[in-house]
Amino acid sequence: MFGRARRLAAEGVLGLNKRNRDYILRFNPRSRYPLVDDKLLSKQLAIQAGIAVPPLYGVIRTQHDIRLLPDMVRDHPQFVLKPAHGSAGDGIVVIAGRSGARYRTISGVLLDFEQLSHHISNAINGQFSLGGVQDVVIVEYMVQFLPVFESLSYQGVPDVRIIVFRGYPVMAMVRLPTRASGGKANLHQGAVGAGIDLATGVTLDGVLGTEVITHHPDTMNPIAGVQVPQWDTILEIAARCYELSGLGYIGVDIVLDRQYGPLVLELNARPGLAIQVANRQGLLRRLQICEERADFNAHYKERVAFSKREFKHPVKGCCQS
Secondary structure, X not given: OHHHHHXXXXXXXXXXXXXXXXXXXXXXXXXXXXXXXXXXXXXXXXXXXXXXXXXXXXXXXXXXXXXXXXXXXXXXXXXXXXXXXXXXXXOOEEEEEEEOOEEEEOOOXXXXXXXXXXXXXXXXXXXXXXXXXXXXXXXXXXXXXXXXXXXXXOOOOOEEEEEEEOOEEEEEEEEXXXXXOOOOOOHHXXXXXXXXXXXXXXXXXXXXXXXXXXXXXXOOOEOOOOEOOOXXXXXHHHHHHHHHHOOOEEEEEEEEEOOOEEEEEEEEOOOOOHHHHHHOOOOHHHHHHHHHXXXXXXXXXXXXXXXXXXXXXXXXXXXXX
C-alpha cells in the first residue's frame, strides 16, 4: 500500500491524506469555513465583491415562510430550490415549468404545492444539510446553460469546477449531467467529468467513474475538443474567489448562463480529487510549482497568466493514457 502511495506521489498524484494535511488544514482556516459551507452567505459575499451569481428570488427561513413561495416565484415559472447547507447536490429541486397548479421538475415529474412544501419543510429541518443542522432554503434563478454544452448534457446544467490554490487556478474540469446522475452535475451520482486544458479552455476526453470515455453516454456526442466560452473570464472569477473566501485551497463551481454569462454556483472548502482522473494529470506537481515559483501577492490577472503558462495540458504525460 505504501509503495503504491509513493509511486502515485512520484507521478504527481495528490492523495486524500496529503490533501487534508498539507493543503486543507494548512491553508483553510476553520474560521472561514462558514463562508463557503453556507451557500446563502457565499452568494452575498460574491455580490459584494462584484462577482456574478444566479439571481436570488427569496429565502425560506421558517416553516411559516413556506406559504410565501408562490409569491416569490409568481413571475418566475422556472426556479431552483436549494438548501443553504446542502452538500453533493442533495435536496436541490429544479423546477422547469408549470402545469396548471403543479410544478414540473427538470426530469418531468409533476409536484403539487403540498409535495413541494413537504420537501422544503424537510430541508429546513436539516434533512439535507451538513451535520443535520437547521437550514434555510434559497429560491433562485434557474440557469439556462449555453448551447455549446447542449450536445453533452442530459437534462441538467453542466458546471465547471476549478481548483484554486492561494489564488492560482491549478486544474479544471467540466461536469456533464447524464441520465444515470438524474440530470445532476455530480460525479459520484454518475455524471461525466471531462478535463479542461487550463491554457486554452478546450475539453479533453471524459471519465465515467474510473473509465475513460470519448463520447457522452446518453447523447453519444464526442466530449473532447469543445471550446469553453469566456475561458479567461472564468479563470479570473475563480482566482478572485481566493480573496472572497480567505481559503487557500478551494473548489470553485461556475456555470455558463445564456443571459448572464459565467456565474459562481458555489465554493467548496474540501474539493474532491476526481478532477485528477478527469484530467489524467496529478495535482501535486502543480501545487508544488505554485509554491516554488508563484508570487502570492500578484494581481489576479497575473495569477491567471501564470497558471495558463505553467499548466498547459501536455500532449503526452505520465498520467495520460
